Amino acid sequence: MNHAEDQPRVASKAKLRLDPKTGKKVLLSPEKGLVLNGSAEKILGLCDGQRSFQQIVTELAQAHGHAQEQVERDTAAFLDQLAERGLIEGWSR
Amino acid sequence: MNAGAAATSSEAASTETPVFDRIYTLVAELTYRCPLRCPYCSNPLDYQARKDELGTEDWQRVLREASELGALQINLTGGEPLLRQDLEQIVAEAARLDAFVNLITSGLPLERERLAALKQAGVNSVQVSIQGPDEASSDRMAGTRSFQHKLQVARWVKELGLPLTLNFVLHRENLNRVAEIVALAEELSADRLELANTQYLGWALSNRTALLPSRAQLDAARLVARAAKERLKGRMEILFVLPDYYSDRPKACMSGWGQRYVVVTPQGLALPCHLAQTLPNLTFENVRDRSLSEIWFESASFKAFRGEAWMPEPCKSCERRSIDYGGCRCQAFHLTGDATQTDPVCSLAPTHGLIQAARSNVAAPEVLIPLRYRGAREARG
Numbered sequence: 001m002n003h004a005e006d007q008p009r010v011a012s013k014a015k016l017r018l019d020p021k022t023g024k025k026v027l028l029s030p031e032k033g034l035v036l037n038g039s040a041e042k043i044l045g046l047c048d049g050q051r052s053f054q055q056i057v058t059e060l061a062q063a064h065g066h067a068q069e070q071v072e073r074d075t076a077a078f079l080d081q082l083a084e085r086g087l088i089e090g091w092s093r
Numbered sequence: 094m095n096a097g098a099a100a101t102s103s104e105a106a107s108t109e110t111p112v113f114d115r116i117y118t119l120v121a122e123l124t125y126r127c128p129l130r131c132p133y134c135s136n137p138l139d140y141q142a143r144k145d146e147l148g149t150e151d152w153q154r155v156l157r158e159a160s161e162l163g164a165l166q167i168n169l170t171g172g173e174p175l176l177r178q179d180l181e182q183i184v185a186e187a188a189r190l191d192a193f194v195n196l197i198t199s200g201l202p203l204e205r206e207r208l209a210a211l212k213q214a215g216v217n218s219v220q221v222s223i224q225g226p227d228e229a230s231s232d233r234m235a236g237t238r239s240f241q242h243k244l245q246v247a248r249w250v251k252e253l254g255l256p257l258t259l260n261f262v263l264h265r266e267n268l269n270r271v272a273e274i275v276a277l278a279e280e281l282s283a284d285r286l287e288l289a290n291t292q293y294l295g296w297a298l299s300n301r302t303a304l305l306p307s308r309a310q311l312d313a314a315r316l317v318a319r320a321a322k323e324r325l326k327g328r329m330e331i332l333f334v335l336p337d338y339y340s341d342r343p344k345a346c347m348s349g350w351g352q353r354y355v356v357v358t359p360q361g362l363a364l365p366c367h368l369a370q371t372l373p374n375l376t377f378e379n380v381r382d383r384s385l386s387e388i389w390f391e392s393a394s395f396k397a398f399r400g401e402a403w404m405p406e407p408c409k410s411c412e413r414r415s416i417d418y419g420g421c422r423c424q425a426f427h428l429t430g431d432a433t434q435t436d437p438v439c440s441l442a443p444t445h446g447l448i449q450a451a452r453s454n455v456a457a458p459e460v461l462i463p464l465r466y467r468g469a470r471e472a473r474g
Contacts, residue, residue: 013217013218013255013284015191015193015217017165017191020163021114021115028166029256030193030195030217030284030285031168031258033165033166033193083327084327086327
């Protein structure tokens with residue numbers, strides 16, 4: 001699956017917010033909550049429905065000095081997981 | 094990068110000592126009133142004797158207290174929450190607190206305009222209950238004509254761009270029809286389908302003979318649900334809630350007593366679960382008298398079955414004690430007369446014979462057994 005042109009965003013059925021008890025971001029959906037780790041939070045922070053997946057990967061790789069390929073693989077795997085749960089939109093399957 | 098996310102639902106057992114320092118979900122039972130009369134209602138049998146509902150400002154304060162205590166999800170339920178004329182104001186306060194607001198409803202009475210107003214006020218998702226895959230079966234269980242209107246409400250939910258959960262309670266009369274239920278959910282474009290096997294407490298316990306399925310029925314339904322789940326992955330989430338009568342081990346009721354949830358009843362009692370007020374020797378406190386936080390941390394009722402100290406054998410030395418927490422306290426009490434017993438659904442429980450006896454006496458799916466509807470005159474606790 002080529003995701004380069006995808007413009008992922010948090011699904012309208014989900015809500016991203018801070019959990020003040022832990023200081024972590026949580027992705028809330030009906031009857032569920034996912035606690036995001038730092039990397040997951042950074043990825044979702046860029047998934048605004050405007051940036052393409054290509055741009056997201058480039059920004060993440062530059063910001064952290066990681067190899068583009070590795071970032072692309074990890075980010076795609078994470079977004080696949082979210083898509084499977086219906087938590088993001090704008091992601092081809 | 095190692096991006097990841099951990100479910101807050103506590104599937105995994107933790108080896109750390111739990112701290113019980115917060116809640117995740119407030120279940121706000123806004124009223125026990127309801128136009129439906131389902132024979133498996135989760136409200137207490139004596140709900141009609143419980144009057145004097147909390148007012149708007151009380152509920153708004155409870156929401157603020159729950160949020161301070163950590164609640165990220167607020168479930169507005171009942172009875173039928175739509176019967177509260179101030180539902181919009183309650184929703185607005187929950188939304189102001191940035192909670193994820195779930196409206197859990199029968200869909201009656203509701204018009205499109207009000208649903209739009211509730212969305213505007215901040216509802217994040219709507220769960221509509223339907224009692225069967227067609228008009229005859231659904232209306233029979235609901236005890237009132239409601240099926241067609243529920244379908245209309247489900248369509249409005251989608252038209253307004255809200256996520257739709259459909260909830261079907263499964264039992265002997267409809268377990269053979271799970272394929273039709275899934276088809277209906279697909280037709281209505283549900284985002285989420287809860288196939289929840291009846292929990293035999295309260296009204297459902299008094300209707301157990303009419304509702305309890307056979308293992309063969311259950312196994313067949315489970316296969317249908319599993320195939321649908323695989324086929325619809327990414328489009329519709331399907332949850333098949335196993336019936337504990339056919340499990341060897343109990344459920345972690347409410348993810349453990351006083352661990353993640355607070356239920357507040359229409360009259361303001363703060364409870365660890367919907368039916369905790371039916372347990373003897375426990376005094377539950379009212380949010381009119383104390384803050385939710387004080388109740389959560391200090392109330393003897395919340396401490397009673399929290400953690401492991403209260404456990405009898407075989408729970409006390411069981412390796413699953415931090416996974417299922419000994420099961421459901423209400424089930425233990427209502428079946429054995431003692432809330433401190435191991436949940437009888439556990440095959441290790443000394444009282445497990447009670448469950449085996451119930452299972453050995455199951456009627457065929459096509460036999461119609463009279464139902465004791467909620468609200469019928471004999472409804473005494």
